[in-house]
Amino acid sequence: MADYDDAPELPEHVLEELTEQAAEILLQARYTIALTGAGISAESGIPTFRGKEGLWTKHGEPPLNQYEQFVTDPEAWWERVVERRRNPDELSASLQDAVPNDGHFAMAALEEVGVLKHTITQNVDNLHRLAGLAHLTEIHGNSQWLRCMDCGTRSPFDEIPEQRPPRCDQCGGLVKTDTVMFGEPIPRLALDTCIREASQADCMLLVGTTAVVSPAADFAWEVRSRGNPLIEVNLDPTVISAHCDVAIHGKAGEIMSRIVDKVKRGLETRDEQPS
Ligand code: NAD
Numbered sequence: 262m263a264d265y266d267d268a269p270e271l272p273e274h275v276l277e278e279l280t281e282q283a284a285e286i287l288l289q290a291r292y293t294i295a296l297t298g299a300g301i302s303a304e305s306g307i308p309t310f311r312g313k314e315g316l317w318t319k320h321g322e323p324p325l326n327q328y329e330q331f332v333t334d335p336e337a338w339w340e341r342v343v344e345r346r347r348n349p350d351e352l353s354a355s356l357q358d359a360v361p362n363d364g365h366f367a368m369a370a371l372e373e374v375g376v377l378k379h380t381i382t383q384n385v386d387n388l389h390r391l392a393g394l395a396h397l398t399e400i401h402g403n404s405q406w407l408r409c410m411d412c413g414t415r416s417p418f419d420e421i422p423e424q425r426p427p428r429c430d431q432c433g434g435l436v437k438t439d440t441v442m443f444g445e446p447i448p449r450l451a452l453d454t455c456i457r458e459a460s461q462a463d464c465m466l467l468v469g470t471t472a473v474v475s476p477a478a479d480f481a482w483e484v485r486s487r488g489n490p491l492i493e494v495n496l497d498p499t500v501i502s503a504h505c506d507v508a509i510h511g512k513a514g515e516i517m518s519r520i521v522d523k524v525k526r527g528l529e530t531r532d533e534q535p536s
C-alpha cells in the first residue's frame with residue numbers, strides 16, 4: 262500500500278486561509294457539483310493509478326485494449342476476472358476490504374447540508390455510496406456490480422457466475438463487470454446525467470483527480486469556460502490547478518473535513534442573521 266504520510270504539508274495559516282476561501286465560494290454558489298478521482302480513496306488504502314505513489318507511475322501503464330479483449334473473446338476475458346477474484350492483484354485486493362474515509366464522509370456531509378448537489382466519481386470502489394452520498398454518478402461504473410451490454414440492467418457481483426460469459430436475465434444479452442474499461446463507451450445514462458448536471462453547475466469541486474481522463478475532466482473545463490469557480494483538493498498540483506479559484510494541496514480527508522466545518526459554521530451564521 263502507498264505511504265501518504267510523507268506528503269509535504271501546507272503551513273497552518275495558509276491551510277486556514279485556503280479552506281476559508283473554498284468554504285466561502287461554496288456558500289455563495291447556487292448549484293455546486295463535484296468530480297472525484299482515485300485520490301479521495303487513497304486514505305482508504307486503495308492505490309491511485311497516477312500521482313507520485315500511483316500504480317502506473319510505479320509499474321507502467323497496462324494494455325489499453327481491455328474492452329477489445331472482452332468483445333473479441335468474452336469467455337477468456339471472464340476466466341481472467343475469475344482468476345483475479347481468486348488471486349487478487351494489489352488494486353483488486355484493496356478494493357475488497359476498503360471502507361470510506363473522512364474525505365468520503367465530508368462529501369456526504371456537504372450534500373446533507375444542501376451545498377453539494379451532485380457528485381461525478383471516476384472511482385469504481387463503492388465508497389461514496391457506503392459513506393451515504395445520495396446524488397452520485399459513477400461514470401466508470403462500480404466494481405461490485407455486473408452490467409448487461411445490451412439493455413444496461415445491473416445486478417450485484419456477489420458470486421462468481423457459473424455460466425461464463427454470463428447472460429442477462431432480462432434480455433439474454435452478454436454480461437460484463439460494470440467497471441468501464443479502456444476503449445469501452447461510457448454508459449449513455451451516466452453520460453447524460455453528467456452533461457445535465459454540469460450544464461446547471463455554477464461551481465465545481467475537484468477532489469483527488471488528475472483531471473486528465475476524458476470525458477470526466479471535460480465537465481470541469483466546461484463549468485470553468487462559463488466563468489464559474491473551480492475548487493481543487495489534491496495532494497499534488499495538476500493540469501487544472503492554475504485554472505482553479507482555490508487549489509489546496511494536501512490530503513483529501515483532512516482538507517475536506519476542514520472545508521465542511523467552515524461551510525457548516527457559515528450556514529449557522531447565515532441562519533442567525535435577521536432576514
Ligand atoms: P488518478 O489515479 O489518475 O490520480 C489520482 C490523483 O489523486 C493524483 O493527482 C494524486 O496526486 C491524488 N492523490 C493521491 N492521494 C491523495 C490524497 N490522499 N488526497 C488527495 N489527492 C490525492 O485518478 P483519477 O484522475 O481519478 O484517474 C482516473 C482513473 O483511475 C479512473 O478511471 C478510475 O476509474 C481509476 N481508478 C479508480 C480507483 C478507485 O476506484 N478507487 C483506484 C485507481 C484508479
Ligand code: ZN
Pocket residue numbers: 409410411412413414429430431432433434
Ligand atoms: Zn439485458
